[in-house]
Amino acid sequence: MTSQAKSSDRAQTIRLAIAALSWFVAYFVARVLLKDSEAATWVRVAVALMPVPFFVATLIFVVRGARDLDELQRRIQLEALAIAFLVTMVFLMTLGLLQRAISLPFEDWSYLHVWPYLPVFYFGGIVIASRRYR
Template sequence: MDTTRISPVGRRGLAAAVLFVATFFAARMILSIEGADMPLRILAALIPVAPFAWLLTAIVARLKAMDELEQRIQLEALGIAFPVTMVILMTLGLLELAVPLPPEDLSYRHVWALLPMLYFIGLALARSRYR
């Protein structure tokens, strides 16, 4: 990959994203070890928060650097992703009250992935409106 074409903010975001993914999977690995000490388990669970906070600063800096149309596109993407995720979460919550749901398939631990997925769908839809 030619990293010279990526802006400093983009490079910061990429580094933070790589670090976050690495610490996330390291945390998952540590948490899967049977008999690991409780302080180590808590530390492993919390470590990915730091690179994620760093990633967040890069995302905010990138948003501020965008022109007004790109900012509007981002807003529309979130405007689609956020309410749709809320409706899915609410529906799952109500269904859970109505019938027992299989925790491994429909657990809230898996539902977090919906938001970024719907954000990218929203981004594609919003971009197509202004093409």
């Protein structure tokens, strides 16, 4: 990889980090604003949708980054996503069954609290897939 390509990679990583950070900040700001909010419905909906543009920006940078990966890195990403997808499916299916069996408390197991597990599954998938080619 040339030094020009490396510096372009670094710039891309910085852009992705800024977009992802903005997305998380927007998400948590929206959560705080929506908590016990008595604003009009349209305002609450607008606040709930506030993180979406930041998410779209993050998605664009992620896709651009994926296109620049070499063939082994792409394979690792594919294996990681396959692992994360299947673990997520089993996780949600089990949660659904448990909800029927013991009625899980909403405050701990709603979508609001479950989604952070998904990136954890993805990064776990990357660790597992990377180890194979180390």
